[in-house]
Amino acid sequence: MSGFEKFGLKKELLNGIKDLYYTEPTPIQERTIPLALEGKDLIGQAQTGTGKTAAFVIPMLQTIQLNARSIQGLIMTPTRELAIQIGNDVAELGKHMGIHVLTLHGGKDIQAQMNRLKDQTHIVVGTPGRILDHMKRGSLHFGRIKMLVLDEADKMLEMGFLEDVEEIILQSNRDRQTLLFSATMNDQVKQLARRFMFQPPHIKIETKQATAEKTKQYYYVINQSDKVEALQSLLKVLKPYLAIIFVNTQDRVEHVTEQLQMGGYEAKALHGGLSQKKREQLMDEFRHIKFQYLVCTDIAARGVDVEGVTHVINFDLPSDPESYIHRVGRTGRAGQEGTAITFVSPRQKAIMQKIEKAIKQTIEEKVLTGIKGFVEAPGREKAKSKPTEKVERRPKISENRPTSSQEKPGKKQKVKPGYKKKAVLEQARQEKREKQKQIRERIVKEIRTRKAKSKA
Secondary structure (H helix, E strand, O other), rough: OOOOHHHHOHHHHHHHHHHOOOOOHHHHHHHHHHHHOOOOOOOEEEOOOOHHHHHHHHHHHHHHHOOOEEEEEEEOOOOOHHHHHHHHHHHHHOOOOOOOOOEEEOOOHHHHHHHHHOOOOOOOEOOOHHHHHHHHHHHEEEEOOOOEEEOOHHHHOOOOHHHEEEEHHHOOOOEEEEEEOOOOHHHHHHHHHHHOOOOEEEEEOOOOOOOOOOEEEEEEEEEEEHHHHHHHHHHHHOOOOEEEOOOOOHHHHHHHHHHHHOOOEEEEEEEEOHHHHHHHHHHHHHHHHOOOOEOOHHHHHHHOEEEEEEEEEEEOOOOOOOHHHHOOOOOOHHHHHHEEEEEEEEEHHHHHHHHHHHOOOOOOEEEEEEEEOOEEEHHHHHHHOOHOOOOHHHHOOOOHOOOOOOOOHHHHHHHHOHHHHHHHHHHHHHHHHHHHHHHHHHHHHHHHHHHHHHHH
């Protein structure tokens, strides 16, 4: 047996794994899942984007008893964004099992959460503060949990949750299994592990460059209201061969897809709200190049394994580095060149810095200085220092050429620097079109060859 079948998982769980297009375990999954299934405590040290979420969710789902009324699994995370993401992953992986998962974090009505806790809940995912709040109110207890997971333990302790985490652990079942995942192992994390874990093996996955070397990455600082117009202008200028456009919610996926279709672009929407059959149909069409632009949510990111994707565009910035890495990984595959572009609001610069730190790469910032013409500057400072280069400051003259009335007699009209730049850009675009044409011909040829072999 190969893939995830070798772990001896339940059929329903394997179906959930298959739906998310997981085929082979990542290194962290390969080494931790067997130990976790044996019931051992363990420490997993791995960077974001290595597949660590599935490394603890899969063993937890495998041990769940569906008929039991008590909470059997607890996953603690440092942020609400990560809690939401993991909660969605649990729901997706366990959807064929009938798993009930509840996400607890601040910013939501606590009474509504208390009402939800009265129903059957197998797994709770949440932040330490909100979990402890429920425990003090008597609406939540973990006297019968089988597995406790501390995800991103180093960040959780850096944010000052040490006392909350300790109190929650002390009030949980002593016979529980404890899994701790952390990118770094500082003294606080080591002390926590020594205090609450029993002889845990330390599984460390060496860090590699998280995104492909041949993938060019940059981002534009742009306001939310300008995104659709900027996207259409970007597609018009770059003319991607195949592009995946990531949006954060299902409703916005539908909206962006509709706007692109109205603009004449071959775009289709893919998200978790569609049936599995419909999603597979769309993916098959995309692989066979029946449309160019796939607009989707993160839930589909792992399954988009298509050769020839030249561009990934983050219409919405993901809230965490792991999602960014999954998205960008859809281009620049198998040694091919790729481009990843992200739209970032002025308030999201801190998230970009977090992503850069996680992938250990610098992502170039570019600034839009004219949406319709999609004129760009390499950086904010340069854009400020040369305001005359902005599109809106240039006179609107036909073909951007001086009229005879503007020319001074007896003097040779100088060629403006912009013309040279335009010529260079046009030449680059022509070369890119030729390259995309060659890629398309190669892919079509490969598809025909495969079809011929399958008929033979």
